[in-house]
Structures are given as structure tokens and as C-alpha cells.
Amino acid sequence: MAKRITLKEIAALTGTSVSTVSKALNQSTEISEGKRRQIIEVARALHYPFERLERVLPENRERMVGFLVPDVSNPYFARLWRGVEDIARSHDYSVVACHTGEDPELEIEQINRIQRLDVAGLLSVPIREENYQRLRLPLVLLSRCSVACESFSYVVNNDFRGAYLAAKYFLDQGKTNVFFLSGPEEISVATNRTQGILAAFRERDLPFPKSHIYYNNLKFKDGHRTLEKILRANRPPLGVFCSSDIVAIGVLNMARSGGYKIPEEISIVGYDDIENDQYLDYPLTTIAQADYQIGSHGMKTLLEIISEKEPYRQVRQIVFEPEIVVRKT
Structure with a gap:
């Protein structure tokens, strides 16, 4: 009940x-x-x-x-x-x-x-x-x-453009092993942002595997848990683009508790630019929307x-x- x-x-x-x-x-x-x-x-x-x-x-x-x-x-x-x-x-x-x-x-x-x-x-x-x-x-x-x-x-918000900027940021750092922690697959935001990532990778003639998209990340704990899963099968350096800053803070927490160097080994980009981002011990790079x-x-x-x-x-x-x-x- x-x-x-x-x-x-x-x-x-x-x-x-x-x-x-x-x-x-x-x-x-x-x-x-x-x-x-x-x-x-x-x-x-x-x-x-x-x-x-x-x-x-x-x-x-x-x-x-x-x-x-x-x-x-x-x-x-x-x-x-x-x-x-x-x-x-x-x-x-x-x-x-x-x-x-x-x-x-x-x-x-x-x-x-x-x-x-x-x-x-x-x-x-x-x-x-x-x-x-x-x-x-x-x-x-x-x-x-x-x-x-x-x-x-x-x-x-232009979600295609936001995701494109995030993917370009990782690629400019030399990180081609990029993962997208999306929200629910059925919402339009997931589709629009995936297309933005794909566009940035196509510009560099690079593939972006569908297996690098993890859906249903909505909470702090989701970011923490999903990064643990990614790291069991992938070695740094890598980039993690998150559906929200809440999820990105969970990723950041797990990366720091695991002793990884940020952004050298794990680079993180959130989405939303919530007020708390700039006051974290490690201020979060993010996509700001209105x-x-x-x-x-x-x-x-x-x-x-x-x-x-x-x-x-x-x-x-x-x-x-x-x-x-x-x-x-």
C-alpha cells in the first residue's frame, strides 16, 4: 500500500x-x-x-x-x-x-x-x-x-546542442572512450542528446557504441552505481556525460572515493548547472540551460x-x- x-x-x-x-x-x-x-x-x-x-x-x-x-x-x-x-x-x-x-x-x-x-x-x-x-x-x-x-x-532547451558541446569537450581532451548516463530511454531528451553526441563523434570520424549509453539514471545513487559498473569493464582514461548534475555528482563521488584522478583519468560533464555545482570540493563542469x-x-x-x-x-x-x-x- x-x-x-x-x-x-x-x-x-x-x-x-x-x-x-x-x-x-x-x-x-x-x-x-x-x-x-x-x-x-x-x-x-x-x-x-x-x-x-x-x-x-x-x-x-x-x-x-x-x-x-x-x-x-x-x-x-x-x-x-x-x-x-x-x-x-x-x-x-x-x-x-x-x-x-x-x-x-x-x-x-x-x-x-x-x-x-x-x-x-x-x-x-x-x-x-x-x-x-x-x-x-x-x-x-x-x-x-x-x-x-x-x-x-x-x-x-536545445538538448542536441548541449550534448554536442559535452562530447566535443571530451574529444578536445583526447578522450574517445565516452559514456552517456541518460535518463529514461522513452523521453525525448534521451534521443536528442544521443544524437548530439553522435554528431560530435562523426565530425572526428569516430564511432560511438550504443553499448556506451546507460539509461534510467535519475538519482545520485544511479550515477555512483553506473560508474562502478563501467569501471568493471573499462580502464581510464574515459569521459562520463550525465543526464543531470544530480547524477554527475554521484559519478564524481564514486570517482573520488575510488582514488581516480579528475579530470585526467575520469572527466565528468553534468547537465543543468544547478547552484551547488560551483561549491563542490571539485566544482562540476556542466551544460548550463535556462x-x-x-x-x-x-x-x-x-x-x-x-x-x-x-x-x-x-x-x-x-x-x-x-x-x-x-x-x-
Whole structure:
């Protein structure tokens, strides 16, 4: 049976007390509207029982949008969420966030929940774009996009370019034995970044083996475990490109605990440029992308679409260009 979220856990995540959380969920006027919204959104993301939240959501659903996010604990998505929130608040909109956990079946469930709320529009970091094909709701996809997204509005990072820059960085160091620690294979980011790596290797007339791609790396422990696996079959020097900085920090931890020289023996490139990267004992080289801007521009774009007379026919597409931030790895 799934663990039921408690008021104490919501209080810890929102930096409030249990009594404040209780007041927020019971529409008390003793706390500010901003704090009430924050608590409700966190409760929503953590699957606090849906029927309990129905009675505390804003009555004016025309001023509310949904937001589907894969991992509320990842600093990248937290920054993206902040961008969404800041623009929404400035236009007097509420945001109802739902966690999808990189699970396409849960994504369908959360889409259905959002539709039942009769919100004005939806923002989503998609897992499977086809889950949105029949959605009759103003929609903007954030951060991820594949060929199937051509008919959708989106605000994304150029993941092909980001991976190309990472691969070129390794090759310029003379490292041709490169490994890609990807996220889930089915998401568009994995495909786009793989193509970017292949393009950099083709420029040097070098092969990039498919066996050098390791999927489903999402957490710190995944990076640590996958590098251990790689090192059992490969000797340094080598390069490791990671799907996120969280995974890259796990790789860095394992490499340092194993006594490997960085970047001479193991060179590491992350993705996202989260705030902690520069403060590590070994500051992380990474691909910086516009996390906050993707969120804020996504919300602005959704508001523009909502304001149109025929919102379902509006397609707006924005692509941000990444850059490599070279530090010590």
C-alpha cells in the first residue's frame, strides 16, 4: 500500500508548522494567500488525497493552471517551477502542481485529474507526448520535445546542442572512450542528446557504441552505481556525460572515493548547472540551460494562448541555447 503523506511532511517541505498546513487546507484567513497557495501546491505534488484538496482549491478556476512535473526533489525542476510560479503570481493566477515521477501511466492519471479541475490551461514536462494528443486544454510543454511535439507549443532547451558541446569537450581532451548516463530511454531528451553526441563523434570520424549509453539514471545513487559498473569493464582514461548534475555528482563521488584522478583519468560533464555545482570540493563542469527562463517563458506563453479566441489552434515554440561551463571535472 502506498504511503500516505502527512501534514508533518508537508510542513517540513514548506518550512511551516503542522498548524499552518492545517489552516491552509481548511481555508483559514489567519495565513496569507501566498502561503496558502504554496502549501496546497506542495500537498498536490505529493498526492495528498485528491478529494481533500478539492474543497480548498480556488473557486475561480479561470485563474488557475495545472503544472505536471517529473521530480519535485530535483533542483532543476524546482527552478523551473519557480519561473512558472513567479509569472503566474504576477498575473494573479494559481498553479496546481502534480508529480508524475517519470511514470507515463501516472502521467495519464494526473492529466485526467487536472482536466477534472477545469483549469484554464496546463504546463507540463512530458514523459510521453502522445499522452497529450487528445487534450482539449491550452497546453505548453516545458523542457522536453521530440518530433511528435511539432503540433504543440513548447519552451525547451536545445538538448542536441548541449550534448554536442559535452562530447566535443571530451574529444578536445583526447578522450574517445565516452559514456552517456541518460535518463529514461522513452523521453525525448534521451534521443536528442544521443544524437548530439553522435554528431560530435562523426565530425572526428569516430564511432560511438550504443553499448556506451546507460539509461534510467535519475538519482545520485544511479550515477555512483553506473560508474562502478563501467569501471568493471573499462580502464581510464574515459569521459562520463550525465543526464543531470544530480547524477554527475554521484559519478564524481564514486570517482573520488575510488582514488581516480579528475579530470585526467575520469572527466565528468553534468547537465543543468544547478547552484551547488560551483561549491563542490571539485566544482562540476556542466551544460548550463535556462531553467528559470524555461518556466517563466512557458507561463507567459500559456497566458498568451489562453487569451486567444481560439486557443487550441495557437502554436508557439521557443528554444533556448545551452552553453558549457568548464570547471574542474
